[in-house]
Amino acid sequence: MTERLGIVISGSLEKAVEVRLDGAVSVEDMAVGRYVTIEGQKRRFFGMITDISLGVTDPALTITPPDITDSFTSEVLIGTSTFGTMQVSPYLVIGGDVDSLLEGPQPVKTVPSHFSVVNLASQADIELVFGSEDEGRYYIGTPLDMETKICLDLPELVKRSNGIFGKSGTGKTFLTRILLIGMLQKSTAANLIFDMHSEYGWAGTSEGGTSVKALKQLFPAKVAVFTLDEENARRRKVSTDFAVRIGYDEIEPEDISLLRQTLNLTDLAVEAVYQLRRHLGKSWLHDTVKLQDPDEIKALVESLRIHESTFQNLQRGLATIERLPFVIPHAQDNAVERVLGFLDQGMNVVLEFGRYNDIAAYILVANLLTRRIYDRYRERTERALGEGTAGPTPLVITIEEAHRFLNPEVASHTIFGTIAREMRKYNVSLLVIDQRPSGIDTEVMSQLGTKITCLLDNERDVDSVLAGASGRTALRGVLARLESKQQALIFGHAVPMPVVVKTREYGSAQSYREFTAIDQSASQEQVEKDIEELWQ
């Protein structure tokens, strides 16, 4: 059923189309973020309500308002002299012209003509635009006040780096979990998740304090949990696949330069790291920290022409790293190899940080592992290019607190900055999770393919998330009015137009069944196929 809302009275493609509501339609029933269709003379447009306002035909009405206790007067005036208007941003053409009939929804290049009728979008319209759940499309949530499923095009999503943003407590973690499950089921990409607060691997907690299952519990065959803190994992009764240890000799100067701010190092101290590495060789970190004899220090700094205070600054910083329990003189097992081993099998790896969830540990480990994994991927991709074979499995790396890695000061020389900018060239992309998107380098932000954002209320954060999006002013209103829970605005490559979703449920037994349903039927099919092959 289509519900008529009003007619188009003015507008422009740049801003939005102004719609005057019919007298019978209450302005209070409208909501920003809802979908409408506009029946133009030749085309059907699909758009979103971005603003709602009140209008009067005569300004005198606002100066000497009528007596609203008189029902007759108010009945007459509503919808005639006083009326509601709304701004609708048309995003897509969903019918009428040849392209949209043959190839589905097309981006708008014009506006509907005067007095075109505006209807509330029907379920069928929304399905036409956002598709229904299938092999590549993944159900992420429902539009506001509707039961239709909104689906993300996952193969399209993992082609680029993506971002999930939102204030603390707005459901970023839940959204990320849902998205990770989707990628795990419906895309060919493998995931590596740097799980700062140990929420994605085994179990997490909801705002209400109840425990919710995470990836490993739902998909034991597809997820490996690595940990930095075995004791913590044991206490939480998490079965881990590998305990990550990092040897002093594995830490390189590049790993330190990213930690400059966190460790309070001066620029000169970071310079000195490179000199020390050259001078002392592989065990430079251990040697530097252990050097306590004033004479030896003097001799070393003089020979390297480092200022003594710089050296002290560096020593203090490095001592912080050395104190991390998972950093040991020499690691027996190579964590990078282990991660790659699992990823190559198509497994997804969650690295839990346990108790070591301070930012220094997180940056050190994430950066160290990613840099090496990325190097391997680059090697493999280049070899594959040379040999004309398929490249390695696409890899999506999930990082939290992304502004620490991608802020303008460090983004240009960290591995994450490189991945975000160079995108898919080497089959590695990022899933960036952050609560202060304004802290992220604009160049990186502009390269993110799909942005999913929960409520943000800081002006600068909103600006940085919406930078470059078409209809930014309109989206700003929508973003500012998201509810603080379970609602998100999605825009970018994976959806044909910006969309506000109420994210699907996560945490009930029913939701777990729904998430795993596809997987079980797929594995069932696989088993049957294997049996058949055995008998042949």
Place this chain on the structure above:
Amino acid sequence: MTEISEKIAEVIEASTADFTAQCYELYQLPPLGSLVKTSDKESDIEIYGVVANATTTGIEPGRRPIARGKDEPDEEAIYRSSPQLARLLRSEFSVLVVGHRQDERLYHYLPPQPARIHGFVYLCNSEETRNFSQSLDFLNILLNTRLAVPADELAAAALRQMSQAHEDSHAFLVTAGKELASLLGGDYRQLKSILGRLK
């Protein structure tokens, strides 16, 4: 049983936009704003109009009535003691033409010809009034006239009269009010004054 339209007056002056009729009986004036009609048998057109003004004067323009009741006990007694008065005075009303009927169709705009002198004027019955007021296009004519009676008063009176012919008079008035609101979009003061007179 359908009501029969009552013959009340006769056209004595006519132009395209209005006409004046004289009542057969002194003071038997139709109410302000009521719908009346006169027919032109020759061209088979019925002209509809709204009573816009009414006067009672002496029949001779130069002679004004004089006060007579000083010694009479009540006003009725004046007319009883001077029975000629009913002949020396006359009641007239002017009618604003708001539409016509031709070939069984109603048009809410001016007829091609004005009314004929001595055409009989009938007060429309409820059914005719209801039919005519199905469309409110005539309101524009009422609002845009310059008469002795202010347009606001006239429009309000006409709508009040018409609403009585409708079963749901409140709904009719709301519809009419909305029509007025769209006609007077830029003039809330006038709208408010008319709405105030509709209640």
